Amino acid sequence: MMQAAKRNQGASSEVARDINRRLVLNLVRTRHPISRADLARVSGLQRSTVSLIVEQLIGEHWVVEGATGRLPRGRRPTFLRLNDERVIIAVDLRPIETTVALADANGKFISQEVINTAADPKLAIAALIQSIQRITHTSRRKKIEGVGISVPGRYHHAFDRLVFAPNLKWRDVDIRGPIAKATGLEVAVENAANACVLAAVWFGHLEECGSLVVVTVSEGIGTGIWANGQLVRGLNGMAGEFGHVPLNPEGPLCSCGGHGCWEVYGSNSAALRYYHEAGATPDNLNFRQLLSRADTGDARAVAALETMARHLGRGMRMLAAGLAPERIIIVGDLTRSWQRFGPVIEAELQQQVLPGASMPHLVPAYEDGMARLRGTVALVLQKDFGLLRDLPG
Amino acid sequence: MMQAAKRNQGASSEVARDINRRLVLNLVRTRHPISRADLARVSGLQRSTVSLIVEQLIGEHWVVEGATGRLPRGRRPTFLRLNDERVIIAVDLRPIETTVALADANGKFISQEVINTAADPKLAIAALIQSIQRITHTSRRKKIEGVGISVPGRYHHAFDRLVFAPNLKWRDVDIRGPIAKATGLEVAVENAANACVLAAVWFGHLEECGSLVVVTVSEGIGTGIWANGQLVRGLNGMAGEFGHVPLNPEGPLCSCGGHGCWEVYGSNSAALRYYHEAGATPDNLNFRQLLSRADTGDARAVAALETMARHLGRGMRMLAAGLAPERIIIVGDLTRSWQRFGPVIEAELQQQVLPGASMPHLVPAYEDGMARLRGTVALVLQKDFGLLRDLPG
DNA sequence: AAATTATTGTTGTAAGCTGAAACAAATGCG
DNA sequence: CGCATTTGTTTCAGCTTACAACAATAATTT
Numbered sequence: 001m002m003q004a005a006k007r008n009q010g011a012s013s014e015v016a017r018d019i020n021r022r023l024v025l026n027l028v029r030t031r032h033p034i035s036r037a038d039l040a041r042v043s044g045l046q047r048s049t050v051s052l053i054v055e056q057l058i059g060e061h062w063v064v065e066g067a068t069g070r071l072p073r074g075r076r077p078t079f080l081r082l083n084d085e086r087v088i089i090a091v092d093l094r095p096i097e098t099t100v101a102l103a104d105a106n107g108k109f110i111s112q113e114v115i116n117t118a119a120d121p122k123l124a125i126a127a128l129i130q131s132i133q134r135i136t137h138t139s140r141r142k143k144i145e146g147v148g149i150s151v152p153g154r155y156h157h158a159f160d161r162l163v164f165a166p167n168l169k170w171r172d173v174d175i176r177g178p179i180a181k182a183t184g185l186e187v188a189v190e191n192a193a194n195a196c197v198l199a200a201v202w203f204g205h206l207e208e209c210g211s212l213v214v215v216t217v218s219e220g221i222g223t224g225i226w227a228n229g230q231l232v233r234g235l236n237g238m239a240g241e242f243g244h245v246p247l248n249p250e251g252p253l254c255s256c257g258g259h260g261c262w263e264v265y266g267s268n269s270a271a272l273r274y275y276h277e278a279g280a281t282p283d284n285l286n287f288r289q290l291l292s293r294a295d296t297g298d299a300r301a302v303a304a305l306e307t308m309a310r311h312l313g314r315g316m317r318m319l320a321a322g323l324a325p326e327r328i329i330i331v332g333d334l335t336r337s338w339q340r341f342g343p344v345i346e347a348e349l350q351q352q353v354l355p356g357a358s359m360p361h362l363v364p365a366y367e368d369g370m371a372r373l374r375g376t377v378a379l380v381l382q383k384d385f386g387l388l389r390d391l392p393g
Numbered sequence: 394m395m396q397a398a399k400r401n402q403g404a405s406s407e408v409a410r411d412i413n414r415r416l417v418l419n420l421v422r423t424r425h426p427i428s429r430a431d432l433a434r435v436s437g438l439q440r441s442t443v444s445l446i447v448e449q450l451i452g453e454h455w456v457v458e459g460a461t462g463r464l465p466r467g468r469r470p471t472f473l474r475l476n477d478e479r480v481i482i483a484v485d486l487r488p489i490e491t492t493v494a495l496a497d498a499n500g501k502f503i504s505q506e507v508i509n510t511a512a513d514p515k516l517a518i519a520a521l522i523q524s525i526q527r528i529t530h531t532s533r534r535k536k537i538e539g540v541g542i543s544v545p546g547r548y549h550h551a552f553d554r555l556v557f558a559p560n561l562k563w564r565d566v567d568i569r570g571p572i573a574k575a576t577g578l579e580v581a582v583e584n585a586a587n588a589c590v591l592a593a594v595w596f597g598h599l600e601e602c603g604s605l606v607v608v609t610v611s612e613g614i615g616t617g618i619w620a621n622g623q624l625v626r627g628l629n630g631m632a633g634e635f636g637h638v639p640l641n642p643e644g645p646l647c648s649c650g651g652h653g654c655w656e657v658y659g660s661n662s663a664a665l666r667y668y669h670e671a672g673a674t675p676d677n678l679n680f681r682q683l684l685s686r687a688d689t690g691d692a693r694a695v696a697a698l699e700t701m702a703r704h705l706g707r708g709m710r711m712l713a714a715g716l717a718p719e720r721i722i723i724v725g726d727l728t729r730s731w732q733r734f735g736p737v738i739e740a741e742l743q744q745q746v747l748p749g750a751s752m753p754h755l756v757p758a759y760e761d762g763m764a765r766l767r768g769t770v771a772l773v774l775q776k777d778f779g780l781l782r783d784l785p786g
Numbered sequence: 787a788a789a790t791t792a793t794t795g796t797t798g799t800a801a802g803c804t805g806a807a808a809c810a811a812a813t814g815c816g
Numbered sequence: 817c818g819c820a821t822t823t824g825t826t827t828c829a830g831c832t833t834a835c836a837a838c839a840a841t842a843a844t845t846t
Contacts, residue, residue, distance in 0.1 A: 009440040011412035013802050013833045020804085035824055045403040046805050051824060074822025117446035154749045163749025171748070211627055223715065227627070232620045234604055236716025238750040242715040249641060249707070258745045277473065296812040318711070321636040324627025347462070352651045355564070356547045356556030357631040388781065405833050406804045413833085439834055444795060467793025468841040649793055 017053070019388050020045060024053045026385055027062055027155055028080055029105060030207065035069060036075030054080060061086060061143065062105075062384070070247045087142045089132055089185070090376040091149040092192075092369070093117065093175075095167045100125070100131040102139060105381055107203045107374045111135065121173040129182045136183065145384075146186035147377025149175060150195040152218075157237040162189070166255055167219050188379045192216060193224035193240055194231055195375030196331050200365065201226060202378035211325045214365075217332035218287075221263040222256075227324065230388070243267075247314055262318075266309035268333065274304035291337050302340075309334075311355060313348025313385065320349060321359050327361040331371055336363035410446070411528035412781050417446045421456055421473055421598060421777055422498065423600065428462060428470030447473060454479060454536065455498075475499055480535045482525055482578070483769040484542040485585075485762070486510065486568075488560045492516070492766060493524040495532060500767045500772060501597045504528065514566040522575045530574065532649070536782025539579035539779075543588035544569060550630040555582070559648055560612050581772045585609060585635050586617035587624055588768030589724050589758065594619060595771035599720075603680075606718045607758075608709065610725035611680075613648075614656040618716065620781070636660075640707055655711075658704035661726065667697035683727045684730050701727075706741025713742060713753050720754040724764055 007278040011093050023043055028034060029040065036054055040047040050137040050318060064083045068076040079312040086205040102114040129197055132147060153165025154174075162173040180187040190198070196214040200206055209364055214224040221243030225232040233239055244256045251260020264270060268287035275290060276283065278300040285293075294301035302388040334341050353359055365371050378385075419425060424435065433440040435700040450456040454476050462470040477497040485492040487510060494505040508524050509596055511530045525540060526778075537661055546558025548568075555566040566590040583591070589607040593599055609616040614636030618625040626632055636656040644653020657663060661680035668683055669676065671693040679687075687694035709721055727734050739755055747751055758764050 008438045010416060010442075011407055013406075013831085013834085014459040015412065015833090016404040016406055016803055019408065023403060029399050035823075040778065043403045047824065048806085048826080049403075049804055051826095054804090071813080073812095073814045075810095075824070077823060088835070154747070156749050161749075169496050187628045201534070212634075220826065225716075226427075227625045228623045230621045231627065232604075232716065234620070235751065235753070236717070238717035238747070239604075239715065241717075241747055242711075242746060243749075244745070245711045247639075247642065256747060304558070318635075318638040321637050322632065322715070323618075323625065324629070324631035327630045352637070354547070354557070354631070354634055354637060354649060356549050356554075356629070357634075358628065360628070377480075385736060386784065404804085406802090409803090413812060428794075440795065441797080441835085444832055464793065464842080466791070466841090466843040519832095540819055672807070734827085 003110055020049065021053050021056065022069075022385060022387050024050060024063060025057060026387060029082055029385065030205070032081035032106075033066055033069075033079035034081075035079055037077055039080075040269055042305065048281055052113050055246040068183070072255060075192075077250050080126050084108075084110075085142045085146055087139060087331075088145045088377045088380045089147040090380075091128065091132075091147060092195075092372045092376070093124075093128070093149055093151050093168075095152065095252035098128060098131075099369070100135060101373055102135050102142075103373070103377045105145075105186070105377070105385075107199075107377050109370075109373070110139070113337065117168070119169070121168075121170045125175065125178050132179065132183055132185075136185075144185060145189060146380040147179060147183065148195075148379040149187065149189045150173065150372040150376050151189055152190045152192050154238055154241070155191050157233070159236070160189075188376070190376065190379050191222070191224070191370050192333075193222035194233070194237075195224075195327070195379065196365065196371045196384075197224035197226045197231060197375070199371045199373075199375035200329050202381075203374050206327075209326050210324065212327040212329060213319050213323060213325045213360075214329045214331060215312070215319070217267060217312065217330065219269050221312075221315065223319065225325075227325075242315065242319065245315075245318065247311065247378065262311070262315040266308055266315055268308075270311065271304045271308035274307045274348070275300055278304065288336075291333065294337065294340065305334075305337070305340060306344055309349050310340070311342035313345040313351075316345065316360075316362075317352055321352075321354060324357055325360050327363055329365050331361050331365045338364045338366075356381055397766050400486075411515040412416055413442065414446055414449070415778060415780050417443060418455060419780060421450075422475055422778065423598070425474035425499075426459055426462075426472035427474075430470055430578055432473075446691060466545050477501075477503075479538055480532060481538045481770045481773045482528060483766045483773075484521065484540060484541040485588075485765045485769070486517075486521070486527075486561075488545065491521060491524075492762070493521065493528060494766055495528050495535075496540075496766070496770045498770070498778075500770050502763075504531070509540040510561070514561075514563045518568065518571050518762055519568075519605060520732055522572055525572065525576050529578075537578060539581060539773040540572060540576065541588075542582045543582065543585045543765040543769050544568065545585050545629070545633075548582050548584050548630055550626070552629070553582075579773070581769070583769065583772050584615070584617070584630065584633065585765050586615035586724075587626070588617075588766070588772065589722070589764045590617035590619045590624060591775075592764045592766075592768035592769035593722050593758065595774075596767050597663070602632050604716065604718045605722060606712050606716060606753075607722045607724060608705075608712070610660060610705065610723065610727055612660060612662050614705075614708070616712065618718075619720075620716070630671045635708065635712060638708075638711065642702065647663075655704070655708040659701055659708050661701075663698045663704065666699035667700050671697065674705050681729075682693075684726065687730065687733065695733075698727075698730070698733060702737035703736070703741050706738040706744075709738065709742055709753075709755075710745055713750070714745075714747060717750055718753050720756055722756050722758050724758045728759055730742075731757045731759075 022323045036116045066079045082105045089103045096118045154163045156163045176187045193216045213229045216222040223242045244261045246260045248260035254261040254264045433443045438570045443746045459472045475498045483494045485777045491510045495503045506627040547556045549556045571578045604620045609615040616635045637655040641653035
């Protein structure tokens with residue numbers, strides 16, 4: 001009468017265990033060292049339940065027992081922490097260099113290696129595979145959970161293709177396939193801005209943060225959105241291109257074909273353009289050099305950076321109005337001169353706060369380089385640590 | 394040693410039942426009439442489990458048994474459907490008139506009443522309470538689940554206040570409190586665009602739609618965002634003001650204090666302004682009249698509407714780039730002339746599709762008036778029907 | 787007309803899970 | 817040494833689902 005249709009997800013009697021297992025695992029991650037009794041108190045579960053779950057987690061080598069604590073009286077607790085033999089290979093693929101690191105589930109890096117990123121995707125991926133294999137061999141005894149890769153471009157999750165990466169000048173590249181095949185490991189790929197979001201939420205103690213937006217500023221501007229405890233990826237993972245929304249329809253031409261996009265005004269490249277337009281000398285300056293020029297008192301550099309900051313803020317007003325995030329986290333070289341950018345951006349944001357809305361909390365992510373890498377760690381761990389979400393509300 | 398902290402949500406042995414109950418209830422809602430056996434097939438649950446759950450749902454008066462079916466052979470199935478004695482009071486609060494309706498859980502309206510919306514919030518709410526009580530009295534035997542209210546403005550969920558409603562000219566009004574107190578019913582309030590989102594998802598057979606944006610077009614422009622199976626409300630429910638993102642920083646002044654906001658260019662009021670700027674005669678024309686003028690061949694009206702449509706599309710490019718929704722649903726009087734607006738908006742949207750992204754499916758919501766009302770029904774039912782979400786992915 | 791087959795819905799049982807309470811272990815203090 | 821106190825384990829009751837067997841029902845075949 002009716003076809004067996006797509007099995008709608010019914011819950012078996014094991015879901016409760018699954019939910020609680022994830023909860024306990026996350027509490028060990030975020031609050032280690034922690035005893036079973038404390039886990040019970042924090043989670044609201046019974047001590048007996050916690051004990052059973054912990055036993056299981058120890059059996060699966062996710063958790064290990066550590067030192068015993070000391071209390072004013074009573075039996076001593078045995079502290080638990082994540083097993084650092086469970087490791088993740090984190091990859092930050094970037095135009096010039098690619099970082100390959102080995103990390104534990106706490107996001108702590110054990111080893112790290114930087115390789116050149118070849119211009120040709122085939123060569124670059126081959127080199128990456130070699131690097132991964134080197135790391136794999138040096139850590140034979142550890143259990144590798146998988147490979148997480150951050151890419152500077154749009155990653156199509158259904159087709160499993162890096163569709164477009166303007167700075168790499170790659171198009172339609174299958175990154176996951178060859179690496180998964182060559183290494184036999186699970187490979188997860190995510191766009192850099194989304195990786196930063198995951199890093200912020202997982203390793204920035206933002207469990208309570210309901211909504212945030214990460215704005216990555218480099219040659220271009222990327223955005224990653226976190227809402228209701230999940231990444232907002234959009235159809236096929238194509239969300240996040242607020243950088244290509246025009247701030248001014250008659251503005252300069254953008255690489256995307258549009259005019260006056262946000263990233264034409266607020267990116268590092270934009271600041272360099274402002275600087276040169278003001279008639280400054282050397283033509284192939286990079287952004288970091290521009291920052292230090294400003295610091296040494298170059299008035300044109302200061303002005304260029306201020307213009308960039310103002311436009312960054314203007315674009316963020318769009319995010320504040322449309323998404324009302326609790327925080328906006330900024331990632332990029334500009335955070336090195338936050339005392340210069342912060343106030344200007346903040347002032348611009350304050351310009352037009354709609355009634356009832358509170359201004360998003362603006363935060364620089366100082367440890368830039370690490371953010372993407374850490375995010376890929378979270379990406380790989382999501383399948384084991386990811387929490388089931390509340391009801392829609 | 395450690396305080397009992399905020400009870401992190403641990404799962405008891407009853408969560409599986411809760412999940413499956415919601416699943417079955419939703420399947421009855423969306424696929425009625427349906428037999429227990431079919432529910433088992435579709436849900437993937439065992440027939441025995443389904444029987445137990447259905448028994449419970451019948452006991453709670455959510456579901457009733459109906460006619461018996463007919464098969465080529467074998468025992469006849471008894472069809473199940475939602476109990477239409479469970480009703481919801483749906484309210485669409487608008488500047489001039491407020492609609493108060495009684496609906497069943499299928500979103501079917503049983504009765505409806507339109508009252509004037511007083512300019513003074515106190516009076517308007519008093520009249521609304523009276524109307525609700527009238528409806529309550531006429532349906533004594535039915536079980537009223539609650540009251541859902543759609544409001545044309547920003548509703549602050551933490552403070553429980555209609556913070557700002559430009560067209561009503563209300564500010565900081567407590568809508569929920571007085572109504573809940575006077576009627577003794579549960580009251581849920583939601584902004585109109587979000588109500589439209591809920592209506593679309595719940596009653597538009599969009600269970601499979603991963604992400605959509607609703608754009609409401611009237612005096613202003615509002616947006617409601619659906620992602621990962623939930624409304625994206627932002628901090629305190631303040632998300633959705635893409636209408637106040639400037640398309641042109643040097644554009645006309647907007648009511649929000651900004652310049653050149655999307656709604657200054659793409660709203661009904663904008664079209665009327667274009668029409669008058671073109672030197673057209675009567676000054677207090679409304680938008681529907683403008684639509685019919687265009688239909689009768691008034692070239693200035695046609696031009697004004699086309700300009701409006703073009704700007705609507707331009708703003709939607711922002712949504713497409715930033716959120717990559719699967720669909721964009723348009724709500725408003727303009728859908729009455731969709732053959733005029735659709736192609737223009739679509740063309741504008743196609744203008745700048747970023748590599749890899751597919752254009753969002755653009756859909757008009759023809760039954761405008763009903764959308765908000767239906768959405769409030771979903772709003773009230775969410776606590777019982779809302780599904781638990783998948784893992785973050 | 788009786789046996790066969792197919793289908794629905796129920797019943798009974800085993801297994802997984804949590805919560806509650808009792809219990810064993812461990813420790814400092816009087 | 818006994819006592820209070822705290823951790824971690826054990827035991828059992830209560831829920832829930834999966835699975836299999838079964839009762840009920842109806843058309844088809846023999």
